[in-house]
Amino acid sequence: MNIKFPVVVALTITAISSFSVLANNASGEEQWQVVEEGQATSSSASKPTSQQNSSQSSRSSGSRSSNSGFKVGMGLDQGLSIVGQINNRINFAVGNDGVAADYIFSRGQFGGDVPFSWFAGVGGQIQRSDKFGPRVALGVELPFARSWDAYAQxxxxxxxxxxxxxxGIGAGIGVRYSF
Known part of the structure; x- marks a missing residue:
């Protein structure tokens, strides 16, 4: 049986995403209410409990942080790669062309209504055919859905x-899911 590496990775990511969505929906705790700014809620709505307040605050910041501090996804860094992040400090990529890891030493927000955040880090990479060396990572991240973010560097x-x-100079892009 000769299955290509990218197919196995794609199937694994799909399975992990599916199980996490099912696990989130199985709890039945989420209750969404859409209220426009400056508009009062209906008279039948009661004051939210502290559990609902914590759920709402985690939902508003859920795309920016994760519970376990672990993100995994797909991207292009070392060829087609499995990409991830550990504790918002270590970015890594394992791909067709090699392996790379970066320690993120600085993060920040752009001013105004810009949804992107920036990061800077240092790390190293090992590529096929015995090439290796240090690198600097300069990039941006965009949380675009609950528990999902995209990055470019x-x-x-x-x-x-x-x-x-x-x-030389390399580049990377990817999408990650927070666990």
């Missing part, structure tokens, strides 16, 4: 290959 790097040293 540029990665200036130095690559050592036998006795050669080459300066």
């Amino acid at each position: 540029l990665t200036p790097n130095l690559m050592f290959n036998n006795s050669d040293l080459k300066l």
Whole structure:
């Protein structure tokens, strides 16, 4: 049986996403109410309980943070890659062309109504055919749905290959789900 790596990765991510959606829906705790700003709720609605308040506050910030601190998804970094993030500090990519990991040392928000946040980090990568070296990660993240975010980054790097040293720049994009 000769199954290609990207097919296995895609099936795994699909299964994980499906199970997490089922688990979230099985609890039955979520109750959504749409209220426009400045508009009062209907008279039949009662004051939300503290459990509902915490649920609403976690829902409003749920796309920006995760419960376990672990995100996983698909992207293009080291070729087609499984990408992830651990504790909002370590970004990693395992792909067809190699492995990379970055320690995120700085994060921030753009001013105004810009939904993106930025990050900067340092790390390293190992590519096929014995190439390896340090890199800098400069990127942006966009939470776009509950527990989902997208990112894009540029990665200036130095690559050592036998006795050669080459300066280069890479790029990465991806989508991740927070567990």
